[in-house]
Amino acid sequence: MTDLSGSSLSNIKERLLNGSPLIVYDFDGREEEADMVFYAGAVTWKSINQLRKDAGGLICYVTGRDEAGTIGLNFLTDEWRKHPVYQNLIKKPSYGDYPSFMMWVNHVSVGTGISDSDRANTIRELHNLLTDHVQNKGEYFLKNFYAPGHVPVLASRGLDERKGHTELVSHIADLVGLPRSMVIAEMLGDGKSLKRAGAEEYASRNNLIFLEGKEIIKS
Numbered sequence: 001m002t003d004l005s006g007s008s009l010s011n012i013k014e015r016l017l018n019g020s021p022l023i024v025y026d027f028d029g030r031e032e033e034a035d036m037v038f039y040a041g042a043v044t045w046k047s048i049n050q051l052r053k054d055a056g057g058l059i060c061y062v063t064g065r066d067e068a069g070t071i072g073l074n075f076l077t078d079e080w081r082k083h084p085v086y087q088n089l090i091k092k093p094s095y096g097d098y099p100s101f102m103m104w105v106n107h108v109s110v111g112t113g114i115s116d117s118d119r120a121n122t123i124r125e126l127h128n129l130l131t132d133h134v135q136n137k138g139e140y141f142l143k144n145f146y147a148p149g150h151v152p153v154l155a156s157r158g159l160d161e162r163k164g165h166t167e168l169v170s171h172i173a174d175l176v177g178l179p180r181s182m183v184i185a186e187m188l189g190d191g192k193s194l195k196r197a198g199a200e201e202y203a204s205r206n207n208l209i210f211l212e213g214k215e216i217i218k219s
Contacts, residue, residue: 057186106149
């Protein structure tokens with residue numbers, strides 16, 4: 001566990017910018033799971049390869065609710081409430097919060113969209129769109145991305161509303177002064193999600209920073 005002092009925040013930022021992942025554990029009594037986290041602005045195909053092989057969960061792009069709104073995205077739960085069938089599928093998972101999913105997309109330049117390089121390219125293009133000064137972001141998004149694709153877009157609901165990995169890593173970006181533009185994947189073990197001890201051991205063995213949700217929220 002890392003004490004999130006000013007010097008530690010500088011170290012976290014430097015590592016993220018250099019393409020090193022963090023390991024983020026949520027909370028005892030919630031999911032009790034850890035995610036591997038990269039800064040989207042530093043993602044390469046090797047990052048996706050590491051997420052796929054060493055984490056193993058769904059590889060997702062994370063941004064903020066306001067940022068997603070600039071390209072016209074909304075939470076799937078909100079969209080499904082308008083549909084006569086889908087609205088009946090809206091239920092809170094066991095951990096008690098509505099999910100943060102918005103849409104699955106590919107960039108128009110990719111092949112099938114699923115390879116490490118394809119997903120890295122889609123993520124970089126999402127990052128550039130949502131962090132650069134692109135005029136008419138919504139129009140650009142509609143022209144240069146298509147759905148369904150292979151990169152799920154998640155947006156933070158804010159820590160006051162939800163305390164999942166999406167919100168935690170968005171808050172980390174805020175703390176270190178980076179855009180809310182991250183990539184996450186849940187770490188898996190044998191048959192189940194990797195427990196805290198296994199995630200801490202992986203972080204220690206690979207010289208990675210391990211962060212807990214309770215420390216992130218305090219900062």
